[in-house]
Amino acid sequence: MIDGVIPPAFVLLAGAALIGLTRGHVRTAVLFAAPLAALWAVWQIPDGVVVTAQFLGYEIQPVEGSPVRRLFATIFSLMAATGGLYAFRQAKWYELAAGYAYAASAVGVSFAGDLITLFLYWELMAIFSTVVVWCGGTPEARAAGIRYAIMHLLGGVILKVGIEGVVVHTGSVEVQPLLAANFDTWMILIGILINAAAPPVSAWLADAYPSSSPTGSVFLSAFTTKSAVLALILLFPGEPVLIWVGLYMIFYGIIYALLENDARRILAYSIVNQVGFMVVAVGIGTELAINGAAAHAFAHIVYKALLFMSAGVVIYRTGMTRCSDLGGLFRTMPLTMVCGVIGALAISSFPLTSGFTTKTLISVAAEQQGLATVYFLLAAASAGVFLHAGIKFPWFVFFQKDSGLRPKDAPWNMGAAMVFFAFLCIFLGVYPQPLWALLPYPMEYSAYEPGKVLFYLQLLLFSGLAFFLFLPLMKRTLTISLDMDWFWRVVLFRLGNAVLNLGVALREAMEATVERVQQGPGARLVQLLDSSGALGRTWQIGTTALWIAVLLTVYVFLYYID
Amino acid sequence: MSDRESSVDCPRAAGPDNHWLTRPGTIRLLWIVSSVILALTVLAQFAIKIKGYFVVDGWLGFGAVFGFLCCAAMVLVAKVLGVALKRPEDYYDD
Incomplete structure (x- = not known):
């Protein structure tokens, strides 16, 4: 029963519906009020199951509170509010409505106390995010949206198979820690990992997000992968395979971002990279590591959205997205540049930014477990993040050469959203205690030990030196990079074509045979059955009666000899 | 776009x-x-003092050398992989 608790997802869904029903200032009011009301509703949810219902004979728990669930729901709602501010004057109303519904589904996933509710919101997320991709409006966006939808519906089916298996074999629909030990739980894990952009399907992310509109990619950057991280925290904490999956994602993101020319695709690859850090943390699974995954997800949503906002302003003002076309924009876009640089420093976990206070939690968790390889790979990855996102993105977009472009700086609402998130990046870097208070486990952690700060400064600044020394090797080329999706976009496509061609050839051969038969024996048969043929023509009644008499005689005869 | x-x-x-x-x-x-x-x-x-959790990371300038070499390695790996993986932008268009 609902005991005076409003499911926060419903609040945001109602807001999404109202966006479509209202116009002008009323719509603007809805845009701001809905996520703030959702945020308020999130904080009314106490710990434990607060809403239960019957669904298909199962007792489901659509709303269950816990600190980590509230943390994710908080940042999802905050993201919807800031994304709304960023987009409301530029985006189409249906993109805003889809974006809000998408955020609402992510909030729904956050509070899902059972696997059925989780699955329903999971699918809603797939549907509304596909709409956001389609709002890009270009032929590429349409095609990428279809590929995106196929991937996520497939992931949904795999998740569903796993959930049904668990429900049938254990009788429990509860969201609770599982072990990837049998077919059912593996299916659930794979279904979640598809949404986290884990290998081998990481390509969907860099394929779909950069083809959305400048405002759409801000919404897209936040929800799908991070709700997958939350699902991993709730269902598979301490699952060792996640450490290696995460490490693969981290280095995949870095290498592909280094090869990339499209500014937003660089950022898309770095989402995979950052989610990799969180997946590693969930794999380590200690209280400190889970705190690290949750805190890093919170900080990441803010700085990644900030980076996509700054890229979005550039695309909105110039219509260009290739690094090779951009450059030198710092002259006329100082605000966008400064906000982009702050986001870039935060993603690189530079001291005094939110990335530093949250990502080091994960490194410390690895160190406390004595995972030396993981620890050094994470340190190498931190250097790599500074390389591919921290410097590469702002350098090629705002500095490098003078592209001759002199665009205006951000419109006021886009600027305001960027300033708010840039402020959060620094605020949580200088004073992370409010974020610590939201984390699932209590901890004693001092981010700013002088030795640790110095270590990271050395690591990052010398990465910067490497970037500028190796700059000639990183000359932008007008290329894309092949990924695993080549196997289904090219190999599978050609295989399908080959099967289709084989089918066509078979049909033609059959048609030829049929024709031959028709002209030979067939023609004679047709003659016999024709209205003038022996069997086809109308017989006189007398003839028919005679035949019946003959048949009856034969029957009687046979009856007696038996 | x-x-x-x-x-x-x-x-x-x-x-x-x-x-x-x-x-x-x-x-x-x-x-x-x-x-x-x-x-x-x-x-x-x-x-x-930088506390070395695994001995070597406490050495003088370890962070600097490690960061620089890792980045150099990643740039070179990307360069080599790029030869195999890079395609013209319209590769998937047909």
């Missing part, structure tokens, strides 16, 4: 500009200042 011919009408510079940040003198100064800062972060280790 990857159309080369964009629908946005973006203003362009009338002629070449000479922004102070792009002048050779400024860039040389930036290199000098950066080099000093880089050196200081290593030298600071004499004053501030």
Whole structure:
């Protein structure tokens, strides 16, 4: 029963519906009020199951509170509010409505106390995010949206198979820690990992997000992968395979971002990279590591959205997205540049930014477990993040050469959203205690030990030196990079074509045979059955009666000899 | 949104500009200042102890060398992989 608790997802869904029903200032009011009301509703949810219902004979728990669930729901709602501010004057109303519904589904996933509710919101997320991709409006966006939808519906089916298996074999629909030990739980894990952009399907992310509109990619950057991280925290904490999956994602993101020319695709690859850090943390699974995954997800949503906002302003003002076309924009876009640089420093976990206070939690968790390889790979990855996102993105977009472009700086609402998130990046870097208070486990952690700060400064600044020394090797080329999706976009496509061609050839051969038969024996048969043929023509009644008499005689005869 | 011919009408510079940040003198100064800062972060280790969790990470300048070498390795790996993986932008268009 609902005991005076409003499911926060419903609040945001109602807001999404109202966006479509209202116009002008009323719509603007809805845009701001809905996520703030959702945020308020999130904080009314106490710990434990607060809403239960019957669904298909199962007792489901659509709303269950816990600190980590509230943390994710908080940042999802905050993201919807800031994304709304960023987009409301530029985006189409249906993109805003889809974006809000998408955020609402992510909030729904956050509070899902059972696997059925989780699955329903999971699918809603797939549907509304596909709409956001389609709002890009270009032929590429349409095609990428279809590929995106196929991937996520497939992931949904795999998740569903796993959930049904668990429900049938254990009788429990509860969201609770599982072990990837049998077919059912593996299916659930794979279904979640598809949404986290884990290998081998990481390509969907860099394929779909950069083809959305400048405002759409801000919404897209936040929800799908991070709700997958939350699902991993709730269902598979301490699952060792996640450490290696995460490490693969981290280095995949870095290498592909280094090869990339499209500014937003660089950022898309770095989402995979950052989610990799969180997946590693969930794999380590200690209280400190889970705190690290949750805190890093919170900080990441803010700085990644900030980076996509700054890229979005550039695309909105110039219509260009290739690094090779951009450059030198710092002259006329100082605000966008400064906000982009702050986001870039935060993603690189530079001291005094939110990335530093949250990502080091994960490194410390690895160190406390004595995972030396993981620890050094994470340190190498931190250097790599500074390389591919921290410097590469702002350098090629705002500095490098003078592209001759002199665009205006951000419109006021886009600027305001960027300033708010840039402020959060620094605020949580200088004073992370409010974020610590939201984390699932209590901890004693001092981010700013002088030795640790110095270590990271050395690591990052010398990465910067490497970037500028190796700059000639990183000359932008007008290329894309092949990924695993080549196997289904090219190999599978050609295989399908080959099967289709084989089918066509078979049909033609059959048609030829049929024709031959028709002209030979067939023609004679047709003659016999024709209205003038022996069997086809109308017989006189007398003839028919005679035949019946003959048949009856034969029957009687046979009856007696038996 | 990857159309080369964009629908946005973006203003362009009338002629070449000479922004102070792009002048050779400024860039040389930036290199000098950066080099000093880089050196200081290593030298600071004499004053501030970096706790080595796994022995080597406490060595003098480990972070600097490790960061630099890792980045160099990643750039080179990307370069080599790029030979195999890079395709023209319209590769998937047909």
